[in-house]
């Protein structure tokens with residue numbers, strides 16, 4: 070007992086000895102140092118009167134001994150235990166429900182807009198073709214003819230059309246600022262600017278300069294897509310120039326809106342010529358069609374900007390119709406309209422719409438296919454490429470040339486590979502599919518080449534010709550998925566998405582004898598028409614393919630056709646592309662309605678056997694989908710309550726996740742309202758004013774939802790960039806406050822000016 074480190078363990082039931090030892094300890098303490106006689110005394114078995122589980126009691130004792138430094142022989146302790154493995158989840162249990170509840174309160178007064186569309190059972194009902202219908206520019210009573218106080222920003226070249234348009238605007242007493250493309254940014258006194266179309270900063274300098282001069286444009290005419298029909302320079306040079314003056318120019322302009330915090334309403338008209346096939350004249354400049362990407366997507370990402378593509382006929386310039394056309398263009402820019410795609414031909418206004426075509430199943434194989442035909446499939450190792458290859462193997466025992474950037478192991482290593490890799494391994498899947506093609510009777514040649522690289526493709530085509538002779542058909546399925554809001558998009562990422570489709574098509578058509586082909590098929594997407602949020606580059610790339618299918622530049626026109634595919638549900642990029650977690654549910658639901666590969670090949674066969682150059686394959690009612698997209702744009706003026714995916718809020722509340730920032734409750738009215746919006750959006754019960762939007766799981770699509778709610782609540786416009794710069798409630802509420810004060814000031818100022826005017830009249 071005199072040793073302070075001693076531990077006493079009572080062996081046997083009850084605690085009689087422990088009590089005795091405790092009493093001795095107390096006695097010794099009285100006589101000497103208290104700390105010395107404070108050793109641990111523990112019983113090992115419970116007293117019969119103690120109502121406790123024996124094991125628990127024993128474990129407690131063991132625990133206390135271990136804490137006192139006693140070495141426990143754990144192996145002995147567990148000697149008689151029987152072990153069994155049970156799988157554990159790879160993350161700690163957090164008993165928190167994060168189920169996204171389905172929204173039920175979509176405006177009941179607009180039932181057509183809240184329809185949930187489902188997959189149509191009969192493939193024959195999936196096909197739609199573009200048609201043009203005459204239309205009169207609707208003049209709503211709220212739209213003034215040409216407002217006196219408008220400021221027009223005109224991107225113009227030296228063409229006669231541009232000059233006459235500007236003259237007309239000046240005759241109408243409008244403020245006109247002109248911008249021409251040059252090598253560097255400069256400004257002359259009379260509202261004329263030059264900028265380098267490839268320099269993003271120049272667009273910002275332009276808007277900055279205009280803001281300083283009080284010339285913030287509310288109407289923008291973009292005429293850089295109007296070109297002479299006569300001189301067609303070198304194909305590749307034209308391709309680059311056209312993208313710089315078209316796609317990138319609009320991309321940079323939109324980014325400048327964001328960076329300069331331009332939030333007042335702007336009507337942007339993108340004018341081109343020779344880009345649409347309205348009356349069967351064909352498309353002269355398919356490379357211009359990439360502007361449709363930003364044109365369709367800008368209004369979805371910048372809620373204050375309306376955008377319309379207007380394609381005109383330049384031959385009309387010297388005709389009496391020119392004055393009419395110029396006035397019409399000015400009128401177009403002056404009225405609100407949800408017509409996204411407009412064309413002027415022969416003094417009529419046309420808009421693009423869609424018509425259902427029933428392509429029925431045929432028992433025979435498509436007439437454009439030949440037995441043992443040679444077919445080149447770019448992106449041939451991708452989901453759609455391999456599915457179509459299988460169809461060609463099955464139906465015509467084709468000679469298949471599959472090209473891709475990635476390669477497969479040498480054939481002699483295939484068995485080894487399959488034996489040493491998982492079934493889900495990408496390469497194993499591809500090897501198995503190619504083996505199947507061969508079993509079906511096809512000859513398969515795999516060529517590694519980047520479709521955007523002329524030299525690599527030249528070599529590839531030569532190899533094919535050497536082995537098989539003539540190529541009979543091409544399926545251009547190479548492509549990569551796009552994604553990302555315009556405000557954050559670099560020209561590099563956009564060009565990577567454009568390249569396989571735009572440059573790739575161009576490379577193919579320069580290397581192949583197009584006139585000898587039975588068909589040239591382009592894998593486009595419905596995104597080129599729906600222009601979804603974050604898809605400006607992918608929309609542009611596919612819009613190019615749509616236009617190329619109507620190109621009139623080949624002598625003996627081969628059958629070129631584009632299929633605007635809906636999402637494929639079991640293979641391909643829609644299945645493999647990662648999406649943000651919170652829209653994953655939505656993506657999976659949409660894939661369920663998607664095209665199965667067996668259905669996709671059937672659709673391909675039917676379109677191949679038709680004479681349509683562009684066909685949308687949509688499993689759900691396409692006309693309603695278009696209507697719903699338009700409804701989203703209409704809702705921006707607050708007249709409709711249709712809610713986009715971005716503004717559909719969940720009602721269920723979960724507790725605030727663990728964040729780095731401490732919770733600080735909102736204080737003022739703006740902060741409280743913003744917190745309510747965020748809480749609804751994320752479905753969490755409280756959001757602190759310093760919580761970061763992105764740490765809470767926000768992304769650009771959700772940010773636009775919040776922007777819409779801010780506009781509805783405070784009548785102020787916040788742009789997407791502000792969200793990225795100031796992603797907390799405290800910071801955003803300051804911006805909102807500043808804007809409210811500005812508005813108040815200008816209202817007061819207007820009132821004072823009105824009073825002064827009244828007084829001077831009296």
Ligand SMILES: NC(=O)c1ccc[n+]([C@@H]2O[C@H](COP(=O)([O-])OP(=O)(O)OC[C@H]3O[C@@H](n4cnc5c(N)ncnc54)[C@H](OP(=O)(O)O)[C@@H]3O)[C@@H](O)[C@H]2O)c1
Nearest residue numbers: 448451452453474475520547548592594636637641642643
């Ligand atoms: N799947 C869908 O739901 C869907 C819907 C609408 C439209 N589409 C379009 O249909 C086409 C095929 O789609 P998918 O689902 O089969 O896509 P996927 O599985 O991702 O296959 C695309 C293929 O393109 C190849 N590729 C990409 N860039 C290339 C380049 N520069 N040079 C050569 N090959 C290149 C890729 O191979 P490497 O990376 O090895 O080069 C890949 O094998 C795409 O153009 C896509 O835009 C697909």
